[in-house]
Amino acid sequence: MTQLLLFNITNGLIIGAFYVLMAIGLSLILNLSNVINFAHGGFLVVGGYIAYTLEPYLGFWGALIVSPFLTAIIGLAVEKTLISRVYGRDPLYSLLLTFGLAFILEDGTRVIWGANGKPFTIPAALAQPLSNQFFFITSYRLFMVAVVAVTIVLLFLLLRYTRAGVRIRAGTLDLETVSALGVNVRALRSLNFAVGIFLAGLSGVLAAGQLGLEPTMGAGLLMPSFIAIIVGGVGSLTGTLVGGLLIGVASGVTAVFFPAASEAIMYVLMAVVLLVRPRGLFGEEGMLT
Amino acid sequence: MKQLLKLEPRRKVAALAAIWAALMAAPFWMPLLGGYTALGTRVLVLGLAAMSVNFLLGFTGVLSFGHAAWFGIGAYGCGMILKYIALSTPLGILAGTLAGGIAGAVLGALIVRRRGVYFAMVTIAFGQVFYYIAFQWSSVTGGDDGLRPFYRQPLHLGVATLDILNNAVAFYYFVLVCFALAVAAMAFILRSPFGRTMLAIRENERRARFLGIPVELHIWIAFTLSCFFMAYAGSLYALVNNFADPRGLHYSQSGDFVMMAVMGGMRSFWGPLLGAVVFVVFQDYVSSITINWQIFIGFLFVLVVLFFPRGILGAIRRTVVAS
Amino acid sequence: MSLLQVKNVSKHFGSLVAVNNISMTVEPGELRAIIGPNGAGKTTFFNLITGFFTPNTGRIIFDGRDVTDLLPARRVWCGIARTFQVTEVFPELTVRENLRISVEVASGMRLRAWLSQTDDDKIRARVRELIEMGGLAGKADRQVGELSHGDQRATEIMMALALKPRLLLLDEPTAGMGDQETYEITQLIRRLHRDGKLTIVLIEHDMRVVFHLADRIMVLDQGKFLAEGTPPEIAANKAVQTAYLGQAA
Numbered sequence: 001m002t003q004l005l006l007f008n009i010t011n012g013l014i015i016g017a018f019y020v021l022m023a024i025g026l027s028l029i030l031n032l033s034n035v036i037n038f039a040h041g042g043f044l045v046v047g048g049y050i051a052y053t054l055e056p057y058l059g060f061w062g063a064l065i066v067s068p069f070l071t072a073i074i075g076l077a078v079e080k081t082l083i084s085r086v087y088g089r090d091p092l093y094s095l096l097l098t099f100g101l102a103f104i105l106e107d108g109t110r111v112i113w114g115a116n117g118k119p120f121t122i123p124a125a126l127a128q129p130l131s132n133q134f135f136f137i138t139s140y141r142l143f144m145v146a147v148v149a150v151t152i153v154l155l156f157l158l159l160r161y162t163r164a165g166v167r168i169r170a171g172t173l174d175l176e177t178v179s180a181l182g183v184n185v186r187a188l189r190s191l192n193f194a195v196g197i198f199l200a201g202l203s204g205v206l207a208a209g210q211l212g213l214e215p216t217m218g219a220g221l222l223m224p225s226f227i228a229i230i231v232g233g234v235g236s237l238t239g240t241l242v243g244g245l246l247i248g249v250a251s252g253v254t255a256v257f258f259p260a261a262s263e264a265i266m267y268v269l270m271a272v273v274l275l276v277r278p279r280g281l282f283g284e285e286g287m288l289t
Numbered sequence: 290m291k292q293l294l295k296l297e298p299r300r301k302v303a304a305l306a307a308i309w310a311a312l313m314a315a316p317f318w319m320p321l322l323g324g325y326t327a328l329g330t331r332v333l334v335l336g337l338a339a340m341s342v343n344f345l346l347g348f349t350g351v352l353s354f355g356h357a358a359w360f361g362i363g364a365y366g367c368g369m370i371l372k373y374i375a376l377s378t379p380l381g382i383l384a385g386t387l388a389g390g391i392a393g394a395v396l397g398a399l400i401v402r403r404r405g406v407y408f409a410m411v412t413i414a415f416g417q418v419f420y421y422i423a424f425q426w427s428s429v430t431g432g433d434d435g436l437r438p439f440y441r442q443p444l445h446l447g448v449a450t451l452d453i454l455n456n457a458v459a460f461y462y463f464v465l466v467c468f469a470l471a472v473a474a475m476a477f478i479l480r481s482p483f484g485r486t487m488l489a490i491r492e493n494e495r496r497a498r499f500l501g502i503p504v505e506l507h508i509w510i511a512f513t514l515s516c517f518f519m520a521y522a523g524s525l526y527a528l529v530n531n532f533a534d535p536r537g538l539h540y541s542q543s544g545d546f547v548m549m550a551v552m553g554g555m556r557s558f559w560g561p562l563l564g565a566v567v568f569v570v571f572q573d574y575v576s577s578i579t580i581n582w583q584i585f586i587g588f589l590f591v592l593v594v595l596f597f598p599r600g601i602l603g604a605i606r607r608t609v610v611a612s
Numbered sequence: 613m614s615l616l617q618v619k620n621v622s623k624h625f626g627s628l629v630a631v632n633n634i635s636m637t638v639e640p641g642e643l644r645a646i647i648g649p650n651g652a653g654k655t656t657f658f659n660l661i662t663g664f665f666t667p668n669t670g671r672i673i674f675d676g677r678d679v680t681d682l683l684p685a686r687r688v689w690c691g692i693a694r695t696f697q698v699t700e701v702f703p704e705l706t707v708r709e710n711l712r713i714s715v716e717v718a719s720g721m722r723l724r725a726w727l728s729q730t731d732d733d734k735i736r737a738r739v740r741e742l743i744e745m746g747g748l749a750g751k752a753d754r755q756v757g758e759l760s761h762g763d764q765r766a767t768e769i770m771m772a773l774a775l776k777p778r779l780l781l782l783d784e785p786t787a788g789m790g791d792q793e794t795y796e797i798t799q800l801i802r803r804l805h806r807d808g809k810l811t812i813v814l815i816e817h818d819m820r821v822v823f824h825l826a827d828r829i830m831v832l833d834q835g836k837f838l839a840e841g842t843p844p845e846i847a848a849n850k851a852v853q854t855a856y857l858g859q860a861a
Contacts, residue, residue, distance in 0.1 A: 030406065034405075034406055035406075036406055036409065036410060038544075082591065082595070085595060086594065089598075090352075091352065091405050091406040091409060092346070092352050092409075092547070092551065093594050093598060095352070095354060095406075095409060095544075095547075096544070096547065096548060096551060096590050096593070096594050097590065097591060097594040097595075099541075099544045099548075099590055100586070100587040100588065100589070100590025100591045100594070101587065101590075101591065102587070103583045103584060103586050103587030103590070104584050104587035104588065104591070106583065107581045107583045107584035107587065108584060110581055111581055111584070223413075223414065223417050223540075226410055226413060226414050227414055229410070230407075230410060230411060230414060234406075234407050234410070260425055263421055263425075264418065264421055264422070264425070267414065267415065267417070267418040267421070270414060270415075271399065271415070274399060274400065274411065275399065278402060278403070477725070477726075478725055481724060481725045481726060481727070482716040482721045482722055482723075482724045482725075482727065483722065483723055483724060483725055484725075485709070485712065485713045485716065486713065486716075486717065486722050488702065488705060488709075488713075489702055489705075489713045492701075492702035492703060492704055492705060493700055493701065493702050493703070495696075495700055496696075496700040496701060496702065496771075498684050498685055499662065499684055499685075499688060499693070499694055499696075499700070500688065500713070500714055500717050500771065500775065501685050501688030501689050501717050501718070501722075501775060502685060502717055502722055503683070503685045504685070507722070510723075
């Protein structure tokens, strides 16, 4: 029983870390541009498939590094040509636009790479279980958590110590003032979007290593990311981080006692948080609401 | 109120007459255009759903992206009555409508203080709860396969029995009557003092509040009414298909409804019905020519957002005003 | 008894103290002007009275009732109506519809799904009356968003008036208007005050308007109380002169 519980908590943390990576990207875009990117899952899939295509030439490590950048470039192109046109309009339009993009990305993937699932090979070293006692933790899963941790730390450092990062954070709080100070908000949003999509691409590669590839894999990860953001509080990246881990662990623990509800528990958690703290755990008065 | 259709009164009456005449004659003219009666019935029900979404979106200015949940609960509620409890079509509709409407009212109370993007997100996420329930609780809901078998039952009207199960045309008229009742109720509410407070909130929430309108209460009422209409449409949809589909509760279905409303023209009363006609026919067509039809739906979304944000009726109205 | 008593209210946003320990008493039938340089806290002070914000400290007593913790809509029901610095109307509705909504809300019919013919007639008559009073007769069926700034402002004031308030708060009613429009709005306010016996508090930058209309003037500077008195007293007040000259220099 303890073994099982431990397994599921660890599992929950690993899944949670994964939600975090996806949700932080969504959160970045939502905070600065007030756009809910429904196509985030689509970009995740694209990232995974690009890695799949590159892997024979660059190997796993090359694909892991190059694919997110390529995904980010695609994201940047989409932002420049389409999404930037709905900034400042009723959120309805960005929702519908990214909703349509999600369809296009998912079906586009199907057209290019086929509807059937694809395996994605990871280096043998990463496929081993950690030890006999902790057979359930493969090195790959630890590796995933490490990548997520490093990426998040890097992201927070960038946001704190680089000029663009500081501007993004300032823009989240008060875009008008940032704009009045002469910052090119348009370019800032493009950069920010690209960073968000980079994270989606990275999530895609990591997910591919764990689960293999399928055109629909992104859509299923979208909802947990939404919930992570809502639980953590819209407008707060720290909140998203905590929210993602929390729902991961919650669904992991629930899987021990009541497997059928392991997904439902996230929604219960969200309802409870909204009842007790309507703005989410880290949400503050006046943030985007 | 001219707001509903900004045309001269006489033209407005003419337009209304034309709409109802077209709907009443549909079983006769649709086959000539290559349509079939069942398609007409489906459009009518989905159009009603889109109008219900727009009751909230277009007239209160509140964007729910999770309305498929209430639609789906209506469908399951109606289906379960027919499958497990009583072979009665009216009872099924009543139960479905109440189930979805009450569920919506409860959730609405929880989220009514949120606005804009946040509101949309929370409605999506909560809407998914019901999708998971329908998907997971197989023993009752049929899980992934959906709820079946059940059949809509003939209507006993005292003097006569109307066989809406086997007679597609009779069923179309039955749905048309149900549609007319709901649409009349919506129009009635929108022309009432309460309906005008909805417009006030859409136009300027701050002003509404400082006129003494308790905005949260009014949004909650509008949300709840919209959920009841939605669940009612969902119950009818269960009858159309003799089947309730978990995908009918999914957020992508909500997106389709919002799209129908926007594409037709969300500032006009009838716009969403037009949107539903175009959307359903388009979907019907592309899905018959390719398996990757979703990509076309995706492009449709992008095109509408970029080029027809005011919808078909909005674009027509602008041209009329300009000329 | 005084109609409005504001007792030592303060409001801060983080470390910024927007309103610092201000009191004010307004008598029934009075027209009070609040003036002060930019950033004096005038609008925040208004927002505290109308419930847009709750004060951090202090109480607000309206007609003998403590309204400090009431929500905005409830304060409106008590009889406090306001207009905003940037005109707040229902832009895509007509003047008539804007006023009709206000009248219906004021008549306690906001939740009604149905109106009797008598009620409907009464409401229409009242709306017509307000249209006349606001000088909007020729424009009643046009969308408010299409009208001139002055007409939008007049609509907004009439909407507030439809509520039959006992206290009307006007936040810079002539802001951004030309001479003709300023004159018309000033005349309108004057009529409401003289003929309608309405108690009015207004924030205004245009000193011609202030000295023309006000019974008493309160001056704020940087969130603090500076002076209060009749227009001649304020005109002669050294501290006020310094505050304004200081800003001009």
